[in-house]
Amino acid sequence: MQIETERKFLVKNDGYKTQAVRSFRIRQGYIAHDSGRSVRVRIRDGQGILTVKGPHLSETSRPEWEKDLSLQEAEELFGLCKPGTVEKTRWVVPAGDRFFEVDEFHGENEGLVLAEIELGGEDESFERPFWLGTEVTGDKRYYNSHLARNPFKSW
Numbered sequence: 001m002q003i004e005t006e007r008k009f010l011v012k013n014d015g016y017k018t019q020a021v022r023s024f025r026i027r028q029g030y031i032a033h034d035s036g037r038s039v040r041v042r043i044r045d046g047q048g049i050l051t052v053k054g055p056h057l058s059e060t061s062r063p064e065w066e067k068d069l070s071l072q073e074a075e076e077l078f079g080l081c082k083p084g085t086v087e088k089t090r091w092v093v094p095a096g097d098r099f100f101e102v103d104e105f106h107g108e109n110e111g112l113v114l115a116e117i118e119l120g121g122e123d124e125s126f127e128r129p130f131w132l133g134t135e136v137t138g139d140k141r142y143y144n145s146h147l148a149r150n151p152f153k154s155w
Contacts (some may be wrong), residue, residue: 001054001063001064001065002063002064002065003057003061003062003063003064004053004061004062004063004064004118005060005061005118005119005120005121005122005124006060006116006117006118006119006137007060007116007117007119007135007137008114008115008116008135008136008137008139008142009114009115009116009132009133009134009135009136009137010113010114010115010133010134010136011102011113011114011115011131011132011133012130012131012132012133013131014113014131015129015130015131016091016093016100016102016115016129016131017091019093019094019129020091020092020093020102021092021093021094022091022092023089023090023091023092024044024045024089024090025044025045025087025088025089025090026042026043026044026086026087026088026089026090026103027042027043027085027086027087028040028041028042028043028085028086028087028144028148029041029078029081029082029084029085029086029148030081030082030084030145030148031077031080031081031082032082033082033145033148033149035055036054036055036056036062037052037053037054037055038051038052038053038145039051039052040052040053040144040145041069041074041077041078041080041081042074043071043074043075043078044090046071047068047069047070047071047074048068048069048070048071048073048074048075048077049066049067049068049069049074050066050067050069050074050077051064051065051066052064052065052066053065058122059137059138060119060122060137060138061122082148082149083149084108084148084149084151085107085148086105086107086109086144086147086148087105087106087107087109088103088104088105088106088109089103089104089106090102090103090104091103091104093115093129095117095126095127095128095129096126096127098117098118098119098126098127099117100115100116100117100129100132101115101116101117101118102114102115103115103116105147105152107151108151108152108153108154109147109151109152109153110152110153111152111153112147112152114136114142115131115132141155
């Protein structure tokens with residue numbers, strides 16, 4: 001199992017779109033989410049992914065396990081999900097030797113745009129593009145599992 005270390009930011013403007021090297025749609029739901037743990041099913045580019053995340057080890061790090069699924073398996077697992085689905089377009093944007101994943105949310109989370117960067121360690125420095133806004137790492141309101149239950153439009 002790997003340890004995921006990431007930081008999350010609001011996005012100030014859509015300048016990331018001209019820098020993106022690709023984008024794709026994502027639909028995800030949560031089979032379980034409680035006490036900092038989650039089990040998520042995601043469909044991206046016709047491929048399913050099952051993700052299990054453990055409780056945070058720090059504000060930026062937590063254990064994560066993923067398994068590829070067929071589209072049919074993912075669709076079947078969506079039937080087990082709790083109410084609330086997250087839909088978004090993910091933009092992959094290079095920044096130095098790393099990539100930001102910028103999520104432009106749709107549906108009940110329309111209007112929210114977040115950028116995440118995965119790092120090799122908690123103290124790793126990284127390039128900050130002009131479109132990057134306020135850091136929200138550790139703010140649970142911006143976790144996808146929270147957005148599935150408490151959409152941005154209801155804030």
